[in-house]
Amino acid sequence: MPITSQRAAFLALVLAQMHSPYRWGAKGLKPTGSPRLFDCSGLVTWCLHEVGGPDWRATHNTDRLWDVCTPVESEAQLLPGDLVLYGRAGHTTLHGRPVTREDPNHVMVYVGAGVVVGASGGGSTTLTLADAQAAGARVKTHPRIAYRSDVLGFRRLPFTS
Numbered sequence: 001m002p003i004t005s006q007r008a009a010f011l012a013l014v015l016a017q018m019h020s021p022y023r024w025g026a027k028g029l030k031p032t033g034s035p036r037l038f039d040c041s042g043l044v045t046w047c048l049h050e051v052g053g054p055d056w057r058a059t060h061n062t063d064r065l066w067d068v069c070t071p072v073e074s075e076a077q078l079l080p081g082d083l084v085l086y087g088r089a090g091h092t093t094l095h096g097r098p099v100t101r102e103d104p105n106h107v108m109v110y111v112g113a114g115v116v117v118g119a120s121g122g123g124s125t126t127l128t129l130a131d132a133q134a135a136g137a138r139v140k141t142h143p144r145i146a147y148r149s150d151v152l153g154f155r156r157l158p159f160t161s
Helices: 005-016 040-050 062-068 129-135
Strands: 027-029 070-072 083-088 092-094 097-099 103-112 115-120 138-142 151-156
Touching: 005 040, 005 103, 005 115, 027 040, 040 062, 040 103, 040 115, 062 083, 062 103, 062 151, 103 151
Parallel strands: none
Antiparallel strands: 070 151, 083 103, 083 151, 092 097, 103 115, 115 138
16 A cells, blocks of 8 residues: 555654643644643544544544554554554453453554654643643654553554545
């Protein structure tokens, strides 16, 4: 599959957000005098919309990205701009109850050569710029896909051009 112009623009825009602070639930918000703020799925949905993709900012989180994007069977088939999702596989327990489906809770964008980039290092307690700075939570790279041990799988966004 060739690298499309929309895919290339998406990846360039993701990379242009390097070091933007993480904020839980943020989808590209830009407070006056501040940089844009993102959580992991917010970075993906904001960048996709900015390059002419669907506006999923209000409706898509890691679960929805997992459900609606096309599966990529293996790491060997990843293209720059594909998604790497992390979380729990089915048939485990969460709060004492069985989880019978995959439960993604984090997403990164594949850059190539095993490198991923995304908004990471934060969580539900990262609500202010001070929280993000204290946690080192921002858009950043990791030198390998398995920087977390809970790689769940891979997905491809619906690029059209």
